[in-house]
Amino acid sequence: xxxxSQTEAPIPTYHTVTSTPHGRIGELRLSTNNRKLETPVxxxxxNFLTGTSARGGGVWxxxxxILMQQQTPMLSQILHFLDFxxxxxxxxxxxxxxxxEHYREQNGVYEGAFFLDSGGFKLLYNTGMDLxxxxxxxxxxxxxxxxxxxxxxxxxxxxLDYPLPPNLARPEAEERMQQSLTNAVxxxxxxxxxxxxxxxxxxxxxxxxGQSGEDISDYVSxxxxxxxxxxxxxxxxxxSLVPLRGKDDSEVMELVNGVVQAIPDNxxxxxxxxxxxxxxxxxxxxxxxxxxxxxxxxxIHTSRSLTYSQPHTQKKLRIMEMDETDCGCYICEAxxxxxxxxxxxxxxxxxxxxxxxxxxxxYAAIGLHNFQTEADILDEMRTAIAADDALEGLVRHLAKxxxxxxxxxxxxxxxxxxxxxxxxxxxxxxxxxxxxxxKHTQQSLNQLExxxxxxxxxxxxxxxxxxxxxxxxxxxDDFRVPCDYMVPDGKEILLMIPCAGKKPYxxxxxxxxxxxxxxxxxxxxxxxxxxxxxSGLYGPVPEEFETEDAVVRYDFQLSPKNxxxxxxxxxxxxxYLQKYxxxxxxxxxxxxxxxxxxVFKLTEERFPGFILLPKELRQKRLAEFFRHTNLxxxxxxxxxxx
Numbered sequence: 001x002x003x004x005s006q007t008e009a010p011i012p013t014y015h016t017v018t019s020t021p022h023g024r025i026g027e028l029r030l031s032t033n034n035r036k037l038e039t040p041v042x043x044x045x046x047n048f049l050t051g052t053s054a055r056g057g058g059v060w061x062x063x064x065x066i067l068m069q070q071q072t073p074m075l076s077q078i079l080h081f082l083d084f085x086x087x088x089x090x091x092x093x094x095x096x097x098x099x100x101e102h103y104r105e106q107n108g109v110y111e112g113a114f115f116l117d118s119g120g121f122k123l124l125y126n127t128g129m130d131l132x133x134x135x136x137x138x139x140x141x142x143x144x145x146x147x148x149x150x151x152x153x154x155x156x157x158x159x160l161d162y163p164l165p166p167n168l169a170r171p172e173a174e175e176r177m178q179q180s181l182t183n184a185v186x187x188x189x190x191x192x193x194x195x196x197x198x199x200x201x202x203x204x205x206x207x208x209x210g211q212s213g214e215d216i217s218d219y220v221s222x223x224x225x226x227x228x229x230x231x232x233x234x235x236x237x238x239x240s241l242v243p244l245r246g247k248d249d250s251e252v253m254e255l256v257n258g259v260v261q262a263i264p265d266n267x268x269x270x271x272x273x274x275x276x277x278x279x280x281x282x283x284x285x286x287x288x289x290x291x292x293x294x295x296x297x298x299x300i301h302t303s304r305s306l307t308y309s310q311p312h313t314q315k316k317l318r319i320m321e322m323d324e325t326d327c328g329c330y331i332c333e334a335x336x337x338x339x340x341x342x343x344x345x346x347x348x349x350x351x352x353x354x355x356x357x358x359x360x361x362x363y364a365a366i367g368l369h370n371f372q373t374e375a376d377i378l379d380e381m382r383t384a385i386a387a388d389d390a391l392e393g394l395v396r397h398l399a400k401x402x403x404x405x406x407x408x409x410x411x412x413x414x415x416x417x418x419x420x421x422x423x424x425x426x427x428x429x430x431x432x433x434x435x436x437x438x439k440h441t442q443q444s445l446n447q448l449e450x451x452x453x454x455x456x457x458x459x460x461x462x463x464x465x466x467x468x469x470x471x472x473x474x475x476x477d478d479f480r481v482p483c484d485y486m487v488p489d490g491k492e493i494l495l496m497i498p499c500a501g502k503k504p505y506x507x508x509x510x511x512x513x514x515x516x517x518x519x520x521x522x523x524x525x526x527x528x529x530x531x532x533x534x535s536g537l538y539g540p541v542p543e544e545f546e547t548e549d550a551v552v553r554y555d556f557q558l559s560p561k562n563x564x565x566x567x568x569x570x571x572x573x574x575x576y577l578q579k580y581x582x583x584x585x586x587x588x589x590x591x592x593x594x595x596x597x598x599v600f601k602l603t604e605e606r607f608p609g610f611i612l613l614p615k616e617l618r619q620k621r622l623a624e625f626f627r628h629t630n631l632x633x634x635x636x637x638x639x640x641x642x
Contacts, residue, residue, distance in 0.1 A: 068108065117237075287382075311373050
């Protein structure tokens, strides 16, 4: 690692090679600590701290090895260790030296760039979580997290931010934006005034948030005003995009454009922009308007369900149902399809398969292939930008993926704001050869749909959002089962399942899946089942209360590390069972994710009549909730009573 003077924080240099039609950075090289990156770049999101040593655990051992050998720039969320069984004692061992030094013995010298995010999203729904064991205190949260980032010697760090959930009540959104802004300035001051504490000074990305394009533009303007005289150069990382991705990508475009437009003219060519959590077919559109870097964690999520991304189309295929692959990437050459399928047909989970390799290596291979398909999409746009051909590169991309529904609103938004693109895109798509006139006409209509009635669609979407605001201000005392509550007549089997982000709970994917499965199995007998939701904030919520204001509007996610909240939920659930035990002949809790199983496990220990299902899990994660064998076990347990 290159060491820097302790009297001056190192500032990366930026060299604009070409520009997009909008005058933003096209090909940009970021030089920090003598490592250079070409943009636009897609970072794989990785987990460093998965165990007590750099040997790594599960799929990460293989992913890290390959990415480091390829010198791939990587992004990691600095608090991801909260998802793994690490204690403060083991964490101190990790903090003893830089991440490069930890992994040098395992994977060789790594000269790629480390981008260390602050973990603000991890703290979003668990602001009361006690992290003192790890050296993070509420009153100095931003500085303590920066200490983690500095200790691991990230080349790029992001300031601690407070993301905005969709539909968040306006006063809370304003408060969170102000907190994020304050943290950004505080971190910048720390990087420039306390350089004697810093082994290697990183480049700072300040996080940006807003509920509209105008909102986030005002935020960025304030940021530049307050950062004046502190740091001559810093990047902008656009947050709060993940919940919007795929639902209304026009909002993503609006927010990112708001950031771009607010950058002072004399700073546009020296201010890189990162879009947190955005990958796939949307990235070329965002690169066109000015985003330089992206990150993806989708590749690892899809691999867990054995989902394979087909090159050139991005269709998602079940790898166990495929006959062949049409891919020449380095992963598919090293791991033939038949070998992967053979490994997953073996029953053993923690021993080498009949191929001589562990299943975790094949999960990693699928994930890396999926990442490569995402990177290839952006590489094509990068090539176009480097050739000063961004407009034509984007037109080719949109023509190729014109049937992706997720791109329609984003394309409509961009076309409304760039008439040159709209005319060029429409001309290209209409002139695309088609076998018959009927298909040609239908295709033209489909393309017109991309650009038509955008204003009305946007107004409708905004109206829906405004009528369904949520709040992070609710506390565990805002809902409790009333003291005079009585179990409804005819409800003799208690089935408790975890809460969901979508409200009312019954409309969510998880609750709908269970309801449909029980309806198929029991028909009218399902009416004898009393569904109670385990809210991570409130504890038990009987189905009769699902439309209560406090239940519909709260937003909270229970973390496995939030021991106090897990204990409170278990206590409330145990109290409910003790009070109403005579009303039920069977009491079941069905959960697969770590935090909610922890609540049910404590309840099972305190109330022996409570049954936790599934009894055995391959992994404690949400995907297991939908596994047919687990749902079958639930049906079988209820069958004995019905």
